Amino acid sequence: MGLFNAVMSLSGSIDTDLIEDERLARHTSYRIGGRASLFLICHSYHSLRRTIDVLTREEVPWVILGKGSNLLVSDDGYRGAVITLGREFQRSVLSEDGQTMTVGAGVILARLVNDAFSRGLSGLEFAVGIPGTVGGAVSMNAGTRDEWIGSLIEDIVTYKPGAGMRHYRHDDVFWAYRENGLPKDEIILETTLRLTPANKADIRAKMERYLVRRRRTQPVGSACCGSVFRNPAGRSVGAMVEECGLKGFSVGGAEVSPVHANFIVNSGTASASDVVAVIQHVYEKVKETYGVELQPEVKFLGF
Structure with missing residues (x-):
């Protein structure tokens, strides 16, 4: 049972590409993230169904990944399988x-x-x-x-x-x-x-x-995940964060964008822990100033 059996069952499967220990930083717009135990590209519905059946049977956790544009992956990576949709779904x-x-x-x-x-x-x-x-x-x-x-x-x-x-x-x-x-x-x-x-x-x-x-109005071209927090009803997160004086606030290589304060960008050297530290600081400052508990829009993997 487990990862080894899943690899053996899926290796060579029709319409399935399998990579072990794939760096997820290559698959996220943040360009951040450790390795996934398995990275699988399913090129057909049959492949997807079989892949998930095998992973479920072998008790290997799995997630579906698109282009990783709204995702922060842990520096430790993901101890499971990351599945992306290939040819038939494109x-x-x-x-x-x-x-x-x-x-x-x-x-x-x-x-x-x-x-x-x-x-x-x-x-x-x-x-x-x-x-x-x-x-x-x-x-x-x-x-x-x-x-x-x-x-x-x-x-x-x-x-x-x-x-x-x-x-x-x-x-x-x-x-x-x-x-x-x-x-x-x-x-x-x-x-x-x-x-x-x-x-x-x-x-x-x-x-x-x-x-x-x-x-x-947005840091187009920067390594980021888009909006980090969801706008509360009738409020702008960007405006609230800016009014808290947090534009440009940084930890390591992660920075609140000077262009839009609801974007946290990777200046080139950020780790996932840097981004999390900035997210936590922004959350706490906005809660302290406005009494509003912001809800994250970014998804987290491997934490």
């Missing part, structure tokens, strides 16, 4: 109606935004500049305060380990800012989005407005 298909797209969870969100633009389809302009995969975007209902990907979704297909595929229509799921009602124990496989035909020049102009705003 396809997108435009339906005959010319405006409905079925998109795999492994598709890079930036690629989808550009694909929609090239087809003259509007609706995803708000997502320009948002990193990560479609699966990650759906799981956290990525977007702005006013526009999010959930509003475009017609259908979602998930996999419930041990049970099989599940289908959800838009109205079957609760949608809100940075959250949804999808079961947390299910893996998003694909989603169908309904977009709107529009003039390409208008789509491009809207994308450029969003991109200019992001570049002006």
